[in-house]
Amino acid sequence: MGLLRQRLLHALGMVSWNVSSRRTRLLQNFSQVERGSYYDMLAAAELTQSGPLRREYFFHALDEGRHAVLFRARAKALATLSRDEAALDEAGYLGDHGIVTESYLFEQMDEPTFLAFVTLSETDAVEQFRVYVDKELPDEETLVMLRDILQDEENHVTYTLDALKSLGNQDMSKLFRDMRWKLRKEAWLRFANVIGLKVSGIWLGLIYLLVVTPFRLFGRLSKGGWRAPAPDSRSAIAQARSPA
Amino acid sequence: MSEIATPEDNKLPERQTTRLESSLLRLGTIGELLALLVRGGKWWMLPLVLVLVMLGILLVTIQAFEAVAPFIYVAI
Amino acid sequence: MSCWVLGISALYHDSAAVLLRDGVVVAAAQEERFSRIKHDRALPTRAVKWCLDEAGITTADLEALVYYEKPLKKFERILVTLVATSPFSWRNFVLAMHSWLSDKLWLKNALVSKFAIAPDRILFSEHHLSHAASAFFASPFQEADVLAIDGVGEYATTSLWRGQQDAGTLESIAEIHYPHSIGMLYSTLTAFLGFVVNEGEYKVMGMSPFGEPVYLDKMRQLVEFHDDGGFSLNMKYFAFTHHSTTPYSPKLIELLGEPRFPGSDFTPGETNSQHYANVASSLQVLTEELLLHLVKHAHKTLGGKNLCLAGGVALNSVANQRIARESPYENLWIQPAAGDAGGALGAALWAWRSILKGEDRYTLERCDLGRSWQRDEVRGILNDLGIEFEDLGSIENAVQRAADELAAGGVIGWFQGRFEWGPRALGHRSILADPRTEEMRDRVNARIKFREAFRPFAPAVLVEHADDWFDIPDALRPSMHYMMATVPVLEEKRAEIPATTHVDGSARAQLVDKDKQPVFHQLLSEFHQRTGVPVLLNTSFNLRGEPIVSGPIDAIATLLRSELDALYIEGFRVVRVD
Numbered sequence: 001m002g003l004l005r006q007r008l009l010h011a012l013g014m015v016s017w018n019v020s021s022r023r024t025r026l027l028q029n030f031s032q033v034e035r036g037s038y039y040d041m042l043a044a045a046e047l048t049q050s051g052p053l054r055r056e057y058f059f060h061a062l063d064e065g066r067h068a069v070l071f072r073a074r075a076k077a078l079a080t081l082s083r084d085e086a087a088l089d090e091a092g093y094l095g096d097h098g099i100v101t102e103s104y105l106f107e108q109m110d111e112p113t114f115l116a117f118v119t120l121s122e123t124d125a126v127e128q129f130r131v132y133v134d135k136e137l138p139d140e141e142t143l144v145m146l147r148d149i150l151q152d153e154e155n156h157v158t159y160t161l162d163a164l165k166s167l168g169n170q171d172m173s174k175l176f177r178d179m180r181w182k183l184r185k186e187a188w189l190r191f192a193n194v195i196g197l198k199v200s201g202i203w204l205g206l207i208y209l210l211v212v213t214p215f216r217l218f219g220r221l222s223k224g225g226w227r228a229p230a231p232d233s234r235s236a237i238a239q240a241r242s243p244a
Numbered sequence: 245m246s247e248i249a250t251p252e253d254n255k256l257p258e259r260q261t262t263r264l265e266s267s268l269l270r271l272g273t274i275g276e277l278l279a280l281l282v283r284g285g286k287w288w289m290l291p292l293v294l295v296l297v298m299l300g301i302l303l304v305t306i307q308a309f310e311a312v313a314p315f316i317y318v319a320i
Numbered sequence: 321m322s323c324w325v326l327g328i329s330a331l332y333h334d335s336a337a338v339l340l341r342d343g344v345v346v347a348a349a350q351e352e353r354f355s356r357i358k359h360d361r362a363l364p365t366r367a368v369k370w371c372l373d374e375a376g377i378t379t380a381d382l383e384a385l386v387y388y389e390k391p392l393k394k395f396e397r398i399l400v401t402l403v404a405t406s407p408f409s410w411r412n413f414v415l416a417m418h419s420w421l422s423d424k425l426w427l428k429n430a431l432v433s434k435f436a437i438a439p440d441r442i443l444f445s446e447h448h449l450s451h452a453a454s455a456f457f458a459s460p461f462q463e464a465d466v467l468a469i470d471g472v473g474e475y476a477t478t479s480l481w482r483g484q485q486d487a488g489t490l491e492s493i494a495e496i497h498y499p500h501s502i503g504m505l506y507s508t509l510t511a512f513l514g515f516v517v518n519e520g521e522y523k524v525m526g527m528s529p530f531g532e533p534v535y536l537d538k539m540r541q542l543v544e545f546h547d548d549g550g551f552s553l554n555m556k557y558f559a560f561t562h563h564s565t566t567p568y569s570p571k572l573i574e575l576l577g578e579p580r581f582p583g584s585d586f587t588p589g590e591t592n593s594q595h596y597a598n599v600a601s602s603l604q605v606l607t608e609e610l611l612l613h614l615v616k617h618a619h620k621t622l623g624g625k626n627l628c629l630a631g632g633v634a635l636n637s638v639a640n641q642r643i644a645r646e647s648p649y650e651n652l653w654i655q656p657a658a659g660d661a662g663g664a665l666g667a668a669l670w671a672w673r674s675i676l677k678g679e680d681r682y683t684l685e686r687c688d689l690g691r692s693w694q695r696d697e698v699r700g701i702l703n704d705l706g707i708e709f710e711d712l713g714s715i716e717n718a719v720q721r722a723a724d725e726l727a728a729g730g731v732i733g734w735f736q737g738r739f740e741w742g743p744r745a746l747g748h749r750s751i752l753a754d755p756r757t758e759e760m761r762d763r764v765n766a767r768i769k770f771r772e773a774f775r776p777f778a779p780a781v782l783v784e785h786a787d788d789w790f791d792i793p794d795a796l797r798p799s800m801h802y803m804m805a806t807v808p809v810l811e812e813k814r815a816e817i818p819a820t821t822h823v824d825g826s827a828r829a830q831l832v833d834k835d836k837q838p839v840f841h842q843l844l845s846e847f848h849q850r851t852g853v854p855v856l857l858n859t860s861f862n863l864r865g866e867p868i869v870s871g872p873i874d875a876i877a878t879l880l881r882s883e884l885d886a887l888y889i890e891g892f893r894v895v896r897v898d
Contacts, residue, residue: 046873051704086582091516094865204414211292212406218288219403224500224552229492240443240675244280244392261433269429277392300421
């Protein structure tokens with residue numbers, strides 16, 4: 001990887017690993033990402049029509065699942081969470097793990113593309129972890145864990161690359177170019193989403209101030225107790241068709 | 245190695261709604277919402293709902309232009 | 321020409337899809353089983369696809385696609401609440417509006433495009449109507465009084481209905497509106513006890529027998545029982561109307577003390593833990609009092625013989641026992657998927673009976689409504705994965721072998737047939753073990769399910785022997801086939817099945833019937849023959865934080881990530897090889 005990227009990761013890493021709150025967030029993020037990969041790879045194992053790849057995807061998924069558990073455990077061990085943070089952490093873990101997706105990677109692309117995508121994301125992960133490990137940024141116990149995880153990720157790069165090559169007839173450099181472009185586009189969209197949330201948050205705040213609070217006296221919480229259902233003069237079919 | 249799986253194998257066929265159809269559906273939804281408020285006598289909510297619905301249309305329109313969304317957002 | 325109706329629930333809790341052919345369920349499943357995201361609330365595209373594939377149809381063949389509630393009415397209620405609680409609700413406002421304005425408001429658009437369905441084929445039920453329909457139109461009753469009780473739908477949190485099968489109608493009699501809600505009361509205290517809302521309520525139920533209802537008087541301050549049979553919440557103790565993360569107010573903390581820290585240790589007997597167990601116990605008793613209050617009013621108003629229950633609060637298995645024993649009703653029927661997933665079933669049944677005027681009636685008799693895998697498919701997957709396995713030749717052989725392994729103290733994953741509808745594992749995707757030792761409970765908790773140690777396990781029992789082991793009121797019997805209620809284990813038997821007897825001597829028993837579940841019944845019988853005990857520990861086949869397994873891939877992954885001794889899957893036996 002480029003020297004610039006390496007230096008950047010090193011610099012950022014030094015901050016992340018030495019500031020307690022950032023370290024916790026970093027580990028939690030890793031856990032979430034690994035968890036997401038677990039789902040993606042399990043879906044791939046389910047949906048692929050290739051026998052040998054089914055096995056590879058399946059064990060890849062188990063690795064990611066194991067990593068997610070390790071990262072989460074480490075995050076918990078190193079941090080003291082506030083009540084709200086602990087509640088959020090539990091909720092995330094027992095619920096959607098912060099992952100809300102309509103379709104898994106394998107459902108969105110054909111197999112060669114999927115393999116290219118996985119190769120690239122695993123390569124990125126390897127590069128990132130390698131910087132942390134080589135520069136010995138985390139504490140001893142985390143370092144040991146990272147070395148172990150790094151080994152797995154390197155294996156993932158190997159098998160996906162081999163699988164891609166054996167699929168043959170693929171213009172590999174084009175595939176990787178397309179994937180890099182897709183990854184960049186996704187990062188851009190994530191960024192766009194963050195901006196969008198902030199901007200619409202401002203607009204909504206403004207609306208709240210100008211159009212909600214003045215009507216405070218009109219809005220009332222319902223009183224309790226039994227009440228008769230509100231009459232509706234529309235026909236049964238009209239009611240059934242209406243979302244209101 | 246057996247045939248390569250394609251994305252279409254695993255998903256429901258989606259229906260491509262035309263821009264017109266999609267807009268008409270949205271208008272229909274807004275109409276239903278306003279009718280609901282009127283039916284229940286909640287006239288005071290009309291200003292709030294109209295403003296929100298306009299913002300909603302804006303957000304949804306921006307969503308359609310995913311890639312340039314940040315520029316639109318900043319411009320707003 | 322068959323009439324196909326598809327019901328769906330989504331966007332809040334537990335998306336699901338249910339397909340009816342001429343009013344009979346041919347396929348039903350929660351989206352989480354397919355997406356592997358617990359409580360998945362996205363539109364159930366995968367579940368719908370499977371339902372259609374199972375029936376061999378496309379959405380073009382559907383007479384109607386029925387959504388389980390009125391989204392715009394819900395939006396109205398949310399707005400009114402946000403206005404009424406301003407200026408404190410601003411954070412909630414931003415969060416809610418963002419979700420609604422870019423997404424939920426335009427549900428009809430999403431349904432048309434995602435499911436390729438014509439707009440005029442889309443129907444919208446109502447939230448509580450869907451719950452009520454899921455109970456009544458799936459029950460064996462000709463007519464019944466129906467109560468739906470949950471957190472909140474559009475406005476109603478509690479609703480009373482009169483169901484008539486001949487007319488195919490559910491008449492709305494009365495309702496109680498948000499924020500006065502038993503579901504919200506229970507969820508608030510669930511959060512107070514450090515658990516996750518819409519997830520931890522079972523844990524609160526599991527914790528309560530460790531305590532005593534010493535705070536009942538304090539708890540009673542949270543609600544007001546009305547003379548007309550209704551109730552209201554004392555809102556000064558609650559903040560859920562405007563606060564996005566903490567549903568209880570400082571006044572509640574004043575009343576009951578500091579809330580429990582999420583994930584903290586619970587050691588029965590230790591002071592702090594005991595305090596929280598007492599809170600849980602007091603909450604449970606209050607909830608039961610509220611439910612009985614409502615049930616008595618229902619009977620007073622409508623005077624039927626039969627009562628149907630649905631809505632998330634109907635999942636309170638401890639309360640269901642009290643209702644069966646103490647209510648004036650002769651017969652009780654509870655929808656197994658009483659939560660929002662059941663709304664998909666209710667929406668479909670309502671559309672079929674009330675709107676399409678379908679005459680054929682449906683009774684839910686079995687819960688195996690999900691997807692199954694053929695032996696060949698399973699063999700193919702096992703071969704692909706390169707995992708060692710034994711082909712036992714047939715399900716019958718598997719039953720024999722599994723019974724041997726269970727009697728010898730093995731803990732096994734049991735995968736057979738179509739997966740269950742509803743939140744309980746009932747012998748199709750179950751983890752099974754011998755209930756005769758306490759060590760077994762600890763082992764399954766700690767090394768397989770990785771759960772909190774205090775949580776109890778449920779027993780499955782042969783229906784013909786059930787009365788020799790449990791004290792079962794008649795009204796409760798039908799619901800117990802789906803594990804919807806707890807009952808006392810007979811005193812003389814408690815020492816024999818300690819792994820499935822809770823600290824107060826109760827158990828959430830499942831009655832297993834030969835006609836409805838021939839294979840599971842056979843397995844239990846074989847175990848009975850070997851050990852003299854017609855009971856097995858039956859817990860859901862999944863790891864903590866994951867939905868119940870659906871297919872071979874999830875099952876094998878769960879086997880390999882836990883300390884299960886073996887997986888029995890459609891006549892194959894798989895073990896972990898380290």
